[in-house]
Amino acid sequence: MDGGYQRFKETILMxxxxxxxxxxxxxxxxxxxxxxxxxxxxxxxxxxxxxxxPVFYFEQLYQNYLDGRTVQDICxxxxxxxxxxxxxELSRRNMSDYAEAKKSLRVRLIDKEANQRYLGQGPYRFxxxxxxxxxxxxxxxPAKIMETRVTHEMLSQYGVTDEQLFEDAMIQTRMECPFTFxxxxxxxxxxxxxxxxxxxxxxxxLYVLTNREEWYGAAVALYPDTLQKVHRMVGEDxxxxxxxxxxxxxxxxxxxxxxxxxxxxxxxVNREEVRxxxxxxxxxxxxxxxxxQIVQCKEKDREWER
Numbered sequence: 001m002d003g004g005y006q007r008f009k010e011t012i013l014m015x016x017x018x019x020x021x022x023x024x025x026x027x028x029x030x031x032x033x034x035x036x037x038x039x040x041x042x043x044x045x046x047x048x049x050x051x052x053x054p055v056f057y058f059e060q061l062y063q064n065y066l067d068g069r070t071v072q073d074i075c076x077x078x079x080x081x082x083x084x085x086x087x088x089e090l091s092r093r094n095m096s097d098y099a100e101a102k103k104s105l106r107v108r109l110i111d112k113e114a115n116q117r118y119l120g121q122g123p124y125r126f127x128x129x130x131x132x133x134x135x136x137x138x139x140x141x142p143a144k145i146m147e148t149r150v151t152h153e154m155l156s157q158y159g160v161t162d163e164q165l166f167e168d169a170m171i172q173t174r175m176e177c178p179f180t181f182x183x184x185x186x187x188x189x190x191x192x193x194x195x196x197x198x199x200x201x202x203x204x205x206l207y208v209l210t211n212r213e214e215w216y217g218a219a220v221a222l223y224p225d226t227l228q229k230v231h232r233m234v235g236e237d238x239x240x241x242x243x244x245x246x247x248x249x250x251x252x253x254x255x256x257x258x259x260x261x262x263x264x265x266x267x268x269v270n271r272e273e274v275r276x277x278x279x280x281x282x283x284x285x286x287x288x289x290x291x292x293q294i295v296q297c298k299e300k301d302r303e304w305e306r
Contacts (some may be wrong), residue, residue: 008062008071009041015075020045026082030058040277045082054082098158105150105169106137106177109219110245111280122151123162128294129221129242130280134169170222177211179220181230184208184249204255207234210247217247218280221294231289238287240294241266242280259284259297 013028020026029044033055041058061074112119112131125132136154137147150158155165184206209230210217220226221240231238234252241249241262256262263284270279285294 005058005062008065009058011071012043012058012061012075015071016045016078019075019079045078098160101136101158102168102172104136105165105172106135106147106216107166107169107173107219107222108133108135108216108245109222109280113281114276114279122149123155123165125166127222128296129218129240129248129285130245132166132219132222134165173219174223177213177215177217177220179209179211179217179223179226181233181250182208204251207250208243208247209240209250214246216245218242218245221248227287227294228289228292231287237289240285240287242283242285243269244274244278245280246278253286259286263297 009030013030016028020028025047027044027046027048029046031042031044032039033042043056043058043061045054045056056078064074065071109127109130109132110118112126115131119131119133122133134150135147136150150165155162158165160168187208207230209220209226211220230250234250237253239251239253239256239259239262241251243249243266251262263282266284267282270282283296285296287294
């Protein structure tokens with residue numbers, strides 16, 4: 001990050017000292033965490049009597065600043081959030097007792113190429129679309145920030161194998177985060193209130209595959225029956241465009257003459273619109289219904305491979 005980012009961090013900490021003075025009920029600290037594809041600076045504002053606290057990412061706060069928010073505005077937002085939300089209290093038993101923790105296990109699908117160091121912190125599985133990891137997620141948590149990845153140390157405390165962990169996590173994820181499948185037109189129409197065909201013009205039908213929460217929804221492709229159900233709904237084999245860790249785009253194979261154009265589209269969107277920590281892959285995949293198999297397109301000869 002540039003010098004402006006460093007000055008921003010220092011200014012934020014100075015300003016927060018006014019809102020949360022020393023000796024008050026809150027403690028302010030900073031740290032660095034391995035977050036998906038890179039190390040990130042975090043701001044921690046913790047009530048002294050609580051064992052957990054929300055984590056705010058300095059890079060996201062800085063982006064808000066670059067978008068026109070003042071330092072005072074950002075600090076006021078943080079203050080309002082902390083005083084208006086009750087942070088769920090995690091007991092040691094809930095975190096270390098597997099019988100309790102497994103109720104909140106969730107499978108996440110992340111980029112396997114950009115997360116080598118992050119993957120090494122806990123159990124993971126390499127899949128065709130990405131790498132599967134397991135999180136403990138608090139239900140109804142504010143801003144979806146109260147979650148933690150299951151590390152090797154946590155798994156040792158649980159006293160179960162990583163195979164059991166992934167099996168239980170998949171069961172819980174399927175129950176609590178069922179998949180949804182909608183046309184992109186309907187999603188855009190709901191979001192904007194306008195007919196996308198008028199602004200984008202005619203084109204092949206695209207579909208959005210995600211979960212009900214639209215949060216790490218790409219993981220629905222790991223459910224045993226999801227892609228086969230999608231295959232029945234679209235009536236043929238289809239291409240999968242990894243839009244982000246939160247959703248996948250689906251397009252019927254018969255609607256595409258050159259899949260390399262789709263690959264160029266995915267790379268362009270990742271480069272210009274998707275934050276690095278939310279990117280899933282730069283590749284395009286095909287689902288073959290007869291074989292119940294996902295395959296990936298090679299860059300050079302555009303043949304399909306496992």
